[in-house]
Amino acid sequence: GAVVSQHPSWVICKSGTSVKIECRSLDFQATTMFWYRQFPKQSLMLMATSNEGSKATYEQGVEKDKFLINHASLTLSTLTVTSAHPEDSSFYICSARRLGQETQYFGPGTRLLVL
């Protein structure tokens, strides 16, 4: 199989606080993980690509100091939304890819609501 989990599945926080989202590949080693954001009725927007042990590569327009990504092991990547504001409210989804494969397996997503 290729199972990817995310935690938490949903989170509500106050404006100005930081939120950490975990992405785990449960039954395979993920050399690369991706973080996406999805607004209602829209497709996925890639935020950043992270390779295990390396700094993440951010897409144009994504603030790296606001969206901190850590990929410290082959099964875990974290996304921290720092000083969250209401406009950061969204559905955040991670995906993971095995070495040498193009297919990405997605997590179930984390719904963030910033009040």
Added chain:
Amino acid sequence: QKEVEQDPGPLSVPEGAIVSLNCTYSNSAFQYFMWYRQYSRKGPELLMYTYSSGNKEDGRFTAQVDKSSKYISLFIRDSQPSDSATYLCAMTPLAGGTSYGKLTFGQGTILTVHP
């Protein structure tokens, strides 16, 4: 012009119908093609992947790729109400280049199969 075009629908069909979902693309570097299914408030689920022109069948699903026309399709036979979801096409270049590993998604087609 978007790199990948997908008719957003919505598409509504009766149970048992054959469903055809399509995407066109403009970037000839795309060589690896995937179809994902996304239920509301969930992460995308991989349905099919292929990198060859022609047809690939898996149960009720058939993925078709025509690289000369830059056109891909997903056919669903004997559609069921449980197939009601958003279907996303995705594609990526194979090894090499700055876009390697990144998926480019279509806008997604909303499908409803009614009993």
